[in-house]
Amino acid sequence: MSKGVLLVNLGSPDSTETGDVRRYLREFLSDPRVLDINPIQRSALVNLIIAPTRAPKSAEAYKEVWTEQGSPLIVTTYRVRDLLRERIDLPVEVGMRYGNPSAESGIRALMAQGVTELFLIPLYPHYAMSSYETAVAKVQDTMDAIAPKLRLVVQPPFYNDPQYIDAVLERAKDALAKNPDHVLFSFHGIPERQVKATDPSGCFCLRMENCCETRHPAHSFCYRHQCFTTAKMLAAKAGLERDQWSVSFQSRLGRDPWLKPYTDFVLEELPSKGVKSIAVFSPAFVADCLETIEELGMEGKEEFIKAGGKDYDLVPCLNDSTLWIDLLERFVTDYLDGKLAA
Structure with missing residues (x-):
């Protein structure tokens, strides 16, 4: 064969x-x-x-x-x-x-x-x-x-492959070496209804408290759980304390509820909480594209600086590393x- x-x-x-x-x-x-x-x-x-x-x-x-x-x-x-x-x-x-x-x-x-x-x-x-x-x-x-x-x-x-985690962190070494005030893991957003639709049980994802932290077969198909898992693994491997990082979701479309918190809102709010320097990861993307270069690298940086931030580092995607x-x-x-x- x-x-x-x-x-x-x-x-x-x-x-x-x-x-x-x-x-x-x-x-x-x-x-x-x-x-x-x-x-x-x-x-x-x-x-x-x-x-x-x-x-x-x-x-x-x-x-x-x-x-x-x-x-x-x-x-x-x-x-x-x-x-x-x-x-x-x-x-x-x-x-x-x-x-x-x-x-x-x-x-x-x-x-x-x-x-x-x-x-x-x-x-x-x-x-x-x-x-x-x-x-x-x-x-x-x-x-x-x-x-x-x-x-x-x-x-x-x-999403939870240790070799993938290492590859993402290797791309972030320069940004993390600056000891930013905060690290943001921004994932591509999806409507909440799609998380529920991929739940084989039909009764767990976004229907139970702490659903992403409670072990369940639905996690094999749950985008939200998998994003949080990636972020936790990256933060742990990078040695970040829990108050040094957060997760957000970008690129929403329409008026229906999408996964929260929204990246643009977070970038606008962080400076008011004393965050002046930030490193932004986009772990859902393996190649830099419109959503990373323009949405995060240009629009996101503008939002953060306009809100009072000073230093903004966008971590490159895996690309051809x-x-x-x-x-x-x-x-x-x-x-x-x-x-x-x-």
């Missing part, structure tokens, strides 16, 4: 032109695992309101982060692919959940190299229906349509050793 590796991340528009950004937003927000509302309402909301009104603003934001080579997320993911190819004796391809290069193009490229078993690595440390789950579902649906005999093995979320490539190589080794089930 010939094996190959597919790396899948979120994706980016093809360019910073408003039309390309609009098409990307339509594909992204039309995903029922992202905007999990009535299909008719979703179509009307996306096509008549969100995509037309947000595209121009989003296009300007993308222009702030775009590089000469293109989208930072795409460029970085290709570099990661190339570095991983140097480490392992298997074909490695890239596919994005939305936009280009598509998951289908990645699968077809592997098939052209004779691959009959695909090892999928969703580039998301945490489980959420709008990130990890939809990436796996997209690959499976594509395989069912174009390659029904292709076998699939999937890398589980790695050596420890991250080491971890990806270990994932492949575990797969080849039969430690992952199909």
Whole structure:
């Protein structure tokens, strides 16, 4: 059996032109695992309101982060692919959940190299229906349509993998060396209803007091629990006291309640509590992108400084760092050793 590796991340528009950004937003927000509302309402909301009104603003934001080579997320993911190819004796391809290069193009490229078993690595440390789950579902649906005999093995979320924790902290050594007043772990937000929807029991997540701290099978699918676990492990390994760090959630959309506290609110409040210097982590992202470079690095810094803060350090994502490539190589080794089930 010939094996190959597919790396899948979120994706980016093809360019910073408003039309390309609009098409990307339509594909992204039309995903029922992202905007999990009535299909008719979703179509009307996306096509008549969100995509037309947000595209121009989003296009300007993308222009702030775009590089000469293109989208930072795409460029970085290709570099990661190339570095991983140097480490392992298997074909490695890239596919994005939305936009280009598509998951289908990645699968077809592997098939052209004779691959009959695909090892999928969703580039998301945490489980959420709008990130990890939809990436796996997209690959499976594509395989069912174009390659029904292709076998699939999937890398589980790695939010609590000690090697992942070490890789994130290595990126933070310069920021932590400054002994900031506070460390903020900002994770991508999701609606509270999605946390409840991924709870297999239907009666635990966000329905029980201290649900994230009480051991339960739902934690295997609970984004909130997994984010808190990552933050606690990072803080412990960094030697932070409990009053030196906190968790927040960014990038909310719409009026429904999302996971709290909200990052922008926290950044505006911390200076009034005596926090003048801060290090901000974004552990839900493995590659710097619009949400880290522009939302956290530009808007977040402006909010913190305007509120009275002085020093603001955004910790880089894993990107193409050596420890991250080491971890990806270990994932492949575990797969080849039969430690992952199909």
